[in-house]
Amino acid sequence: MCKLESVPLDFGDYHPLKPITVTESKTKKMTRKGSTSSTSSSSSSSMMDPLSSVLDGTDPLSLFAAAADPVTTAPPTDGARRKRDKDESSAVGSDFEPWSSKRGEILARYTTTEKLSINLYMGSEKGKATTTGSAVSEKVRTRLEELDDLEEGSQKELLNLTQQDYMNRIEELNQSLKDAWSSDQKVKALKIVIQCSKLLSDTTVIQFYPSKFVLITDILDTFGKLVYERILSMCVDNRVSLPDNFSPESVNDTAKETCLNWFFKIASIRELIPRFYVEAAILKCNKFLSKTGISECLPRLTSMIRGIGDPLVAVYARAYLCRVGMEVAPQLKESLNKNFFDFLLTFKQIHGDTVQNQLVVQCVEIPLYLTLYSPAIDWILQCIAYHAPDVLLTxxxxRCKKLGNNALLLNSVMSAFRAEFIAARSMDFIAMIKECDESGFPKHLLFRSLGLNLALADPPENDRLQILNEAWKVITKLKNPQKREVNTVLADVIKHMTPDRAFEDAYPQLQSIIQKVITYIYDFALLFSVEKFLPFLDMFQKESVRVEVCKCIMESFIKHQQEPTKDPVILNALLHICKTMHDSVNALTLEDEKRTLATLINGFIKMVSFGRDFEQQLSFYVEARSMFCNLEPVLVQLIHSVNQLAMETRRVMKGNHSRKTAAFVRACVAFCFITIPSLSSIFTRLNLYLHSGQVALANQCLSQADAFFKAAVSLVPEVPKMISVDGKMRPSDAFLLEFLCNFFSTLLVVPDHPEQGVLFLVRGLLNVIQDYTWEDNSDDKVRIYTNVLHLLSAMTQEAFIYHVDKVDSNDTLYGGDSKFLAEINKLSETVVSQILDHLKTLGKEETLKRQSQLAHYFFNTILAHGDLRNNRLNQLSVNLWNLAQKHGFADTKTMVKTLEYIKRRSKQPEMSHFTDLALRLPLQSRT
Structure with missing residues (x-):
């Protein structure tokens, strides 16, 4: 339990609490929840306890009024009164920024998303004993019970309130105060004010405390005004009201007794914080009792604040006292200074263990905590600095210099003192800023406060360059600037670099600014909403520099953009940047540069997504195609993206297209069909025709799929013998073989067109292969024919091994029809004839090895896909086996393994004919 030290204070002869002389104080633990500390007082004097006569019928308020009537004070002379009135009226002018101008800023700045609680003390419902006695005795009894009820009422706690709910509750209390007052329930009004004042001792959501202070003191101001106007209204004699600058002698006894009554009620409040705030709220009422009442109360209230343990609560209590002090007695500067000096004495508490532990519990960092002090300290210093001499400011x-970790105070000094005073000592302030601890209060805020002063008043001319150099050292270290700061810097650079095209000599520096901005701002919606960012890019008039800057921006976007976007701000800005890069391409542009630009643009295209708005997505691709038509890789990416869009539509519709979605996928197919011919790479076109035809087929666009496949077939003759691959010329046969094998796989499921005849696409492709000019030393033509046999063999099955959903292939259309099978057999015979003719041409000595390899390859094809129960085909296979071994070029191991495979197959059901075949296939050894 703490010990209270008695501090004798002289409050003057006419203070309303003068009769209660405290000579010894000791702590007494109170059982009632919510009270802080209270004292039981004993007096060694013979002064009567004002509450001891509670039952004897004597009104203690009347006794106090008789014992300490302030009217008996000798009035000052008229000249002194006029001088004092003049000082009061001229003390605060229009150049003093009022508290009301700061209120909105504090409420907007200090907010919270955490849940708040509020304690409401409901009136006690205990019954009042009715006893016979004098009217005066009953009046005293009722008054004392009401006063006791102020603190012993039942408590109601509201939990989990949002900030807005909390503010609404406070506003309800404010309205309840006005309602109680208007209905002549003065004690209830006082109870509401006490309840609200107690809330200022609660710092459980500490970051909201400044806003809470604003809300609660609004209620206190209302209460103080109501009490003052109530007493003032009682001073009217013969319908003549008191003048503005009245003296206590002009106040009648009834008004004085009522005023004393209010002070006595407040004196009975046990807790320190509500007692302080409520008395401070009616401080102006001392004017009704004594001319020196205010000047005597201010030092006593200042000393009362020393009993508040929490430094944040204490500094706001001092701010409130300074506020009411400036309103009622602005000429009493000594009280203001005393409050500030007392705060300096307790400043070290901010860095003490108690506060640090509280911050750990609430997960609040010390820099944020220190900013909570700013409104209170700024106000105290503003009051002190108003019309103060330079000696006092110095x-x-x-005094601030002598304190460690004084950045908070230094910032408030620069915010409150006159700009001329700060500017004249700017180098001294810079030296103090440099000594401050960066971890406590950010230095950039200190330089901001200094800069605001230097914007209003010029520093000494000899110091200006040094000031800039010192400030710039800090500015260059700043990271994560906000949108407003970035926009301000860019606007200022534009302003200074635009005249006389000065930017042409500073491209490296301007480029560095862009790189720094995109290094620390990853949110591109925020970046492109910076008003001056795109105008800043317009200063890069030199094309090569402008393209490099655009590439930097696109690289940053691709690296840091995590999710697809449809933000119109981002899309418009990046389309402009990509268009700038695309338009720089000309006939002299290197292929590597084209690839780099195309890769960046493709990265942007892939990050654009309008979700389920597929039509908007297609419109974007159409716009991109018109903007980037000179970069072939971008067009390829757009075709792939549109195909993917069509398949996504199919997935959403689960393959069952409506009239609208069917029209949409046809539009996607049309986009691809129109775009593919503009590409220069023939194999890129072939593969995209095949890919797009597959997408059209999957979406049941059969005529469009036929158009893609026909285009691919007609393009095959244009395939050159040599193509460029990674800058080197290579034969195209291998690429053509790979494409045709993929094409054959697709043609299996493509249904015949009813007007084009059986297997019209296969026939057309075979004709193209036949007419194509193949290299003499290449066997790719035979390998292609062999793959055609694979396709024709698969087509003879009653049910194909794979299908396209909701597309009827030829197995369904023909159902194993004999005419269809006959056509396949004719084609097969033609293909086999072509293969055998080619084998004959390889009978020369230098091509015997190729003949052996092709004969064995063809034998394997017949073995896998042919019906060897057919005597002609069986004999053909034997001939091919012998041809492969005829000249000794066959691989013996491979031939042995093949024969073993045939023997294993012969043991399977319905494969007995393989036994006869195996007996007819001799193995020849090399001799």
Whole structure:
């Protein structure tokens, strides 16, 4: 339990609480929840306890009024009164920024998303004993019970309130105060004010405390005004009201007794914080009792604040006292200074264990915590600095210097003192800023406060360059600037670099600014909403530099953009940047540069997604095609993206297209069909025709799929013998073989067109292969024919091994019809004839090895896909086996393994004919 030290204070002869002389104080633990500390007082004097006569019928308020009537004070002379009135009226002018101008900023700045609670003390419902006695005795009894009820009422706690709910509750209390007052329930009004004042001792959601202070003191101001106007209204004699600058002698006894009554009620409040705030709220009422009442109360209230343990609560209590002090007695500067000096004495508490533990519990960092003090300290210093001499301001600055970790105070000094005073000592302030601890209060905020002063008043001319150099050292270290700061810097650079095209000589520096901005701003919606960012890019008039800057921006976007976007701000800005890169391409542009630009643009295209708005997505691709038509890789990417869009539509519709989605996928197919011919790479076109035809087929666009496949067939004759691959010329046969094998796989499921005849696409492709000019030393033509046999063999099955969903292939259309099978057999015979003719041409000595390899390859094809129960085909296979071994070029191991495979197959059901075949296939050894 703490010990209270008695501090004798002289409050003057006419203070309303003068009769209660405290000579010894000791702590007494109170059982009632919510009270802080209270004292039981005993007096060694013979002064009567004002509450001891509670039952004897004597009104203690009347006794106090008789014992300490302030009217008996000798009035000052008229000249002194006029001088004092003049000082009061001229003390605060229009150049003093009022508290009301700061209120909105504090409420907007200090907010929270955490849940708040509020304690409401409901009136006690205990019954009142009715006893016979004098009217005066009953009046005293009722009054004392009401006063006791102020603190012993039942408590109601509202939990989990949002910030807005909390503010609404406070506003309800404010309205309840006005309602109680208007209905002449003065005690209830006082109870509401006490309840609200107690909330200022609660710092459980500490970041909201400044806003809470604003809301609660609004209620206190209302209460103080109501009490003052109530007493003032009682001073009317013969319908003549008191003048504005009245003296206590003009106040009648009834008004004085009522005023004393209010002070006595407040004196009975046990808790320190509500007692302080409520008395401070009616401080102006001392004017009704004594001319020196205010000047005597201010030091006593200042000393009362020393009993508040929490430094944040204490500094706001001092701010409130300074506020009411400036309103009622602005000429009493000594009280203001005393409040500030007391705060300096307790400043080290901010870095003490108690506060640090509280911050750990609430997960609040010390820099954020220190900013909570700013409104209170700024106000105290503003009051002190108003019309203060330079000597006092210098003393304040020197006292702040002596404290460690004084950045918070230094910032408030620069915010409150006159700009001329700060500017004249700018180098001194810079030296103090440099000594401050960066971890406590950010230095950039200190330089901001200094800069605001230097914008209003010029520093000494000899110091200006040094000031800039010192500030710039800090500015260059700043990271994560906000949108407003970035926009301000860019706007200022544009302003200074635009005249006389000065930017042409500073491209490296301007490029560095862009790189720094995109290094620390990853949110491109925020970046492109910076008003001056795109105008800043327009200063890069030199094309090569402009393209490099655009590439930097696109690289940053691709690296940091995590999710697809449809933000119109981002899309418009990046389309402009990509268009700038695309338009720089000309006939002299290197292929590597084209690839780099195309890769960046493709990265942007892949990050654009309008979700389920597929039509908007297609419109974007159409616009991109028109903008980037000179970069072939971008067009390829657009075709792939549109095909993917069509398949996504199919997935969403689960393959069952409506009239609208069917029209949409046809539009996607049309986009691809129109775009593919503009490409220069023939194999890129072939593969895209095949890919797009597959997408059209999957979406049941059969006529469009036929158009893609026909285009692919007609393009095969244009395939050159040599193509460029990674800058080197290579034969195209291998690429053509790979494409045709993929094409054959697709043709299996493509249904015949009813007007084009049986297997019209296969026939057309075979004709193209036949007419194509193949290299003499290449066997790719035979390998292609062999793959055609694979396709024709698969087509003879009653049910194909794979299908396209909701597309009827030829197995369904023909159902194993004999005419269809006959056509396949004719084609097969033609293909076999072509293969055998080619084998004959390889009978020369230099091509015997190729003949052996092809004969064995063809034998394997017949073995896998042919019906060897057919005597002609069986004999053909034997001939091919012998041809492969005829000249000794066959691989013996391979031939042995093949024969073993045939023997294993012969043991399977319905494969007995393989036994006869195996007996007819001799193995020849090399001799």
């Amino acid at each position: 003393e304040m600055m020197e």
